[in-house]
Amino acid sequence: MIKIPEKLDKFEVYVPGKPIEEAKRELGFERIIKLASNENPFGVSPMAIEAIKNELKNVNLYPDSSSYYLTKKLSGIFSIPHENILVGPGSAVIAKWIASALIEEGDEALTADKTFLIYKIAMQETPGNLIKVPLRNYSYDLEGMLNKITEKTRIIFMANPNNPTGTLIKREEFEEFMERVPDSILVVYDEAYREYVEDRQHPKGEEYLLKYKNLVVLRTFSKAYGLAGMRVGYALFGDVKIKEAVWKVVPPFPVTYLAQLAAIAALDDHEFVRMSYEKNLEGKKYLYSQFKRLGLKYLESNTNFIFALPESDARNIVRKLFNKGIIIRHTRAFGAPEGFRVTVGTMEENREFIKELEEILEEISSNSD
Numbered sequence: 001m002i003k004i005p006e007k008l009d010k011f012e013v014y015v016p017g018k019p020i021e022e023a024k025r026e027l028g029f030e031r032i033i034k035l036a037s038n039e040n041p042f043g044v045s046p047m048a049i050e051a052i053k054n055e056l057k058n059v060n061l062y063p064d065s066s067s068y069y070l071t072k073k074l075s076g077i078f079s080i081p082h083e084n085i086l087v088g089p090g091s092a093v094i095a096k097w098i099a100s101a102l103i104e105e106g107d108e109a110l111t112a113d114k115t116f117l118i119y120k121i122a123m124q125e126t127p128g129n130l131i132k133v134p135l136r137n138y139s140y141d142l143e144g145m146l147n148k149i150t151e152k153t154r155i156i157f158m159a160n161p162n163n164p165t166g167t168l169i170k171r172e173e174f175e176e177f178m179e180r181v182p183d184s185i186l187v188v189y190d191e192a193y194r195e196y197v198e199d200r201q202h203p204k205g206e207e208y209l210l211k212y213k214n215l216v217v218l219r220t221f222s223k224a225y226g227l228a229g230m231r232v233g234y235a236l237f238g239d240v241k242i243k244e245a246v247w248k249v250v251p252p253f254p255v256t257y258l259a260q261l262a263a264i265a266a267l268d269d270h271e272f273v274r275m276s277y278e279k280n281l282e283g284k285k286y287l288y289s290q291f292k293r294l295g296l297k298y299l300e301s302n303t304n305f306i307f308a309l310p311e312s313d314a315r316n317i318v319r320k321l322f323n324k325g326i327i328i329r330h331t332r333a334f335g336a337p338e339g340f341r342v343t344v345g346t347m348e349e350n351r352e353f354i355k356e357l358e359e360i361l362e363e364i365s366s367n368s369d
């Protein structure tokens with residue numbers, strides 16, 4: 001019999017929002033609205049589609065392992081050497097590679113207690129430990145993180161804006177933090193929602209790479225570029241030596257040929273990203289106003305999702321919505337059982353969501369009377 005290592009019993013598995021097809025099968029509904037995975041509801045970058053539509057005939061060949069042309073393009077955009085850039089099948093996978101390359105027995109990494117769960121998953125495959133620092137007012141507590149640094153700390157994972165809360169660390173705070181973090185600790189600065197940020201005080205990762213060699217910036221094509229199904233993201237490293245170290249754990253041909261081509265084209269599709277930003281903003285404002293009307297507490301978000309804190313059991317609300325064919329996310333897996341996270345959808349989806357949510361909240365409040 002094959003022995004399954006006991007350590008796997010303790011592993012947390014990433015449970016994604018249910019795919020639409022699966023939900024359809026489960027519920028037998030034709031209409032399913034999925035607002036659970038922060039995908040782009042406005043489709044795919046048309047330039048990306050154009051770039052790949054006639055390329056299927058070339059997938060008999062392995063892709064370029066280093067995503068050479070995409071890396072070159074990113075190098076031009078960010079004015080950093082292409083050697084400092086690593087492209088992977090999504091930024092979550094790159095976070096895992098970073099942890100598995102750098103963490104040794106007994107090492108520690110820090111992150112927030114209510115944040116993107118991939119950091120935890122990345123660390124559980126290493127012989128190190130993840131220390132979670134509680135958020136302050138639902139935002140990363142950078143002072144609290146600095147206080148948790150020990151001589152064992154190797155990595156700090158930070159999502160800005162944060163998932164699931166949508167909150168943002170501002171420039172001044174980030175700069176002070178970077179000044180105070182010892183340069184022996186790698187700061188993994190995850191900007192998955194960067195294109196949706198409204199706040200002008202947002203610290204743009206690439207602007208700090210020259211100054212801080214202990215910084216790596218993660219970006220993705222899964223959100224504003226509409227390429228979640230392609231699986232492609234990248235990391236910009238302040239120090240080429242760290243990139244080279246991480247590269248050692250990267251499997252061959254990590255990013256498909258089509259994904260590389262789509263990403264290259266999407267980078268030029270400013271119009272699509274602008275449209276996605278604007279429609280997201282419109283949807284967000286609508287949802288804020290409706291949450292206010294319904295008396296539902298929420299946090300202002302710099303992303304394409306909103307974190308809400310209902311007075312009654314959040315899981316119950318999520319379950320009831322699911323039974324009506326609307327999938328949102330209970331945030332228990334993110335360390336926040338008190339809330340739910342809803343992706344901003346198209347206006348039609350947002351309206352449907354609000355309509356069903358209102359009915360559910362009314363039903364809950366009349367049952368509790």
Ligand SMILES: Cc1ncc(COP(=O)(O)O)c(C=O)c1O
Pocket residue numbers: 037038089090091092093116159162163190192219220221222228232233
């Ligand atoms: C903070 C954060 N980082 C990374 C990702 C994953 O991006 P990718 O699809 O590039 O793996 C997500 C996706 O939800 C996210 O919320």
